[in-house]
Amino acid sequence: MTVLVTGGAGFIGSHLAEAFLEDGREVVVIDPLDPYYDTDIKRRNIDRCRSVGGDRYEFVDGSITDEALVRDLVSSRDVEYVFHQAAQAGVRTSVENPKKPHEINTTGLLNLLLAAEEAGVERFVNASSSSVYGEMEYLPYDEDHQNVPQSPYGVTKLTAEHYCRVWTDVYDVPTVSLRYFTVYGPRMRPNMAITNFTSRCLNGEPPVIYGDGQQTRDFTYVDDIVEANRSLLETDAADGEAMNVGSTGNITIEELAEHIVEETGADVDLEYAEAKEADARHTHADVSKATDLIGYEPTTTIREGVSRFVDWYRENRDWYEPLVLNS
Numbered sequence: 001m002t003v004l005v006t007g008g009a010g011f012i013g014s015h016l017a018e019a020f021l022e023d024g025r026e027v028v029v030i031d032p033l034d035p036y037y038d039t040d041i042k043r044r045n046i047d048r049c050r051s052v053g054g055d056r057y058e059f060v061d062g063s064i065t066d067e068a069l070v071r072d073l074v075s076s077r078d079v080e081y082v083f084h085q086a087a088q089a090g091v092r093t094s095v096e097n098p099k100k101p102h103e104i105n106t107t108g109l110l111n112l113l114l115a116a117e118e119a120g121v122e123r124f125v126n127a128s129s130s131s132v133y134g135e136m137e138y139l140p141y142d143e144d145h146q147n148v149p150q151s152p153y154g155v156t157k158l159t160a161e162h163y164c165r166v167w168t169d170v171y172d173v174p175t176v177s178l179r180y181f182t183v184y185g186p187r188m189r190p191n192m193a194i195t196n197f198t199s200r201c202l203n204g205e206p207p208v209i210y211g212d213g214q215q216t217r218d219f220t221y222v223d224d225i226v227e228a229n230r231s232l233l234e235t236d237a238a239d240g241e242a243m244n245v246g247s248t249g250n251i252t253i254e255e256l257a258e259h260i261v262e263e264t265g266a267d268v269d270l271e272y273a274e275a276k277e278a279d280a281r282h283t284h285a286d287v288s289k290a291t292d293l294i295g296y297e298p299t300t301t302i303r304e305g306v307s308r309f310v311d312w313y314r315e316n317r318d319w320y321e322p323l324v325l326n327s
């Protein structure tokens with residue numbers, strides 16, 4: 001049984017590919033190594049998966065926007081499960097360049113759904129995002145909360161969810177959308193608060209908080225995300241559904257910075273800079289739907305996760321930090 005992980009050279013996709021390879025599955029990854037951040041991070045992710053999976057791992061250097069390639073890949077490799085992680089991620093980036101996320105996150109997704117339908121895949125799991133909620137009415141967000149995305153990225157993610165639901169209802173492709181809430185962990189994307197704060201603290205520089213630091217986030221450790229996806233190989237519940245996959249609780253950005261200062265032992269004060277408009281003020285997930293439907297139970301608290309990330313960063317600092325600073 002072959003599992004296709006799109007965007008599998010990226011942060012979350014490579015963790016999924018590695019986990020499926022560890023489970024003994026055949027994994028094929030499609031990723032064009034988009035230079036959104038230093039591609040050497042992605043090359044290392046591929047090398048790591050290859051070392052875990054050997055012949056059971058195949059990397060295809062290509063784009064999901066190439067319809068013929070996607071169709072051929074899904075049918076010729078006997079793909080039974082698709083874990084779709086490929087995207088132009090980033091809220092702020094999408095405000096600056098809205099066409100690219102549209103092409104990848106929406107048109108690319110459509111190519112995959114058409115190919116999945118043609119090949120009769122068992123299940124299509126779509127990586128969605130808390131950005132589909134946008135304007136906040138109440139917290140924590142449950143799936144009945146309104147969807148008023150505040151960025152082109154959020155619009156593409158919500159559109160993708162609707163396509164998935166329709167491909168279940170109309171075309172009989174079993175799909176599930178998992179709404180990730182800010183994911184972090186080893187090999188994470190550069191230019192996110194946890195990476196920036198950690199690299200600054202380890203270099204004796206103060207972490208820079210945009211705004212007053214009272215904005216809150218639900219930071220989800222990548223292992224919890226892997227478990228949510230993995231459970232979808234074992235159950236056929238939740239067809240056509242979208243659900244939150246968040247953490248054990250949310251914290252302010254200021255508290256996060258304080259944890260990282262503490263964990264790194266840096267002798268620095270926090271620094272504040274002007275807020276960035278596109279960012280949501282608060283995110284917090286109610287995960288009860290995912291608990292009911294797929295047994296999702298996040299286990300890693302932000303303190304444990306930050307501590308693990310800082311340990312990993314120290315161990316891998318020689319190669320990771322220059323690539324992070326270069327991105």
Ligand SMILES: NC(=O)c1ccc[n+]([C@@H]2O[C@H](COP(=O)([O-])OP(=O)(O)OC[C@H]3O[C@@H](n4cnc5c(N)ncnc54)[C@H](O)[C@@H]3O)[C@@H](O)[C@H]2O)c1
Pocket residue numbers: 006007008009010011012013030031032033034035036042062063064065084085086087088089090104108127128129130179180181182183184189
């Ligand atoms: N990291 C988070 O906090 C977070 C939160 C919510 C949702 N998500 C979603 O999770 C998924 C994975 O995010 P990530 O953090 O691992 O990001 P990432 O940028 O590390 O991974 C995305 C991968 O997709 C690849 N990609 C880009 N264009 C492609 C194309 N045309 N065809 C195939 N692959 C392409 C990139 O090269 C990259 O390796 C994305 O769908 C993202 O929107 C992430």
